[in-house]
Amino acid sequence: VRxxxxxxxxxxxxxxxxxxxxxxxxxxxxGKPSFQFSHFHAETYLRTIEYRQITYTTLVPSMMVxxxxxxxxxxxxxxxxxxxxxxxxxxxxxxxxxRMRAGFPKVxxxxxxxxxxxxxxxxxxxxxHNARPKSVGRPSILCDVQIIGKNGQEVKRGESxxxxxxxxxxxxxxxxxx
Numbered sequence: 001v002r003x004x005x006x007x008x009x010x011x012x013x014x015x016x017x018x019x020x021x022x023x024x025x026x027x028x029x030x031g032k033p034s035f036q037f038s039h040f041h042a043e044t045y046l047r048t049i050e051y052r053q054i055t056y057t058t059l060v061p062s063m064m065v066x067x068x069x070x071x072x073x074x075x076x077x078x079x080x081x082x083x084x085x086x087x088x089x090x091x092x093x094x095x096x097x098x099r100m101r102a103g104f105p106k107v108x109x110x111x112x113x114x115x116x117x118x119x120x121x122x123x124x125x126x127x128x129h130n131a132r133p134k135s136v137g138r139p140s141i142l143c144d145v146q147i148i149g150k151n152g153q154e155v156k157r158g159e160s161x162x163x164x165x166x167x168x169x170x171x172x173x174x175x176x177x178x
Contacts, residue, residue: 097109
């Protein structure tokens with residue numbers, strides 16, 4: 001985004017794909033600051049956003065709603081520098097999303113879906129949430145995502161199955177365990 005100066009505040013652990021991709025790699029490539037919390041504490045997190053003029057952060061929805069928005073200093077904290085919240089790591093119920101939007105009305109919310117072994121492969125922005133509130137999003141560029149059933153075939157829309165991904169970001173194995 002033109003004019004966006006990424007100053008990231010992250011509470012996700014470094015083994016997690018969100019921290020790896022956004023807190024370490026992206027910020028280092030851009031030469032921009034990244035502030036890392038070893039333990040999430042809502043009041044300190046809010047004060048850090050205000051003091052460090054954080055422009056984006058990565059959170060789990062329950063951290064946003066159950067911790068930040070419900071924190072006693074939430075409405076007293078200047079969060080005007082915050083432009084973007086990337087969130088994921090758990091299902092986002094429509095009621096939770098409504099509270100997130102109400103609590104952060106001027107902030108773009110972008111849901112990510114993935115795992116440490118493959119990175120973020122699916123994204124959903126505010127427009128996508130409006131169109132499909134129960135969706136996790138669309139596959140990102142260079143990612144193929146399917147839902148397959150027990151028979152190994154793609155399931156019909158609305159049916160349950162296993163998420164399978166083909167992507168250049170997919171890891172090829174674990175250390176000494178390909």
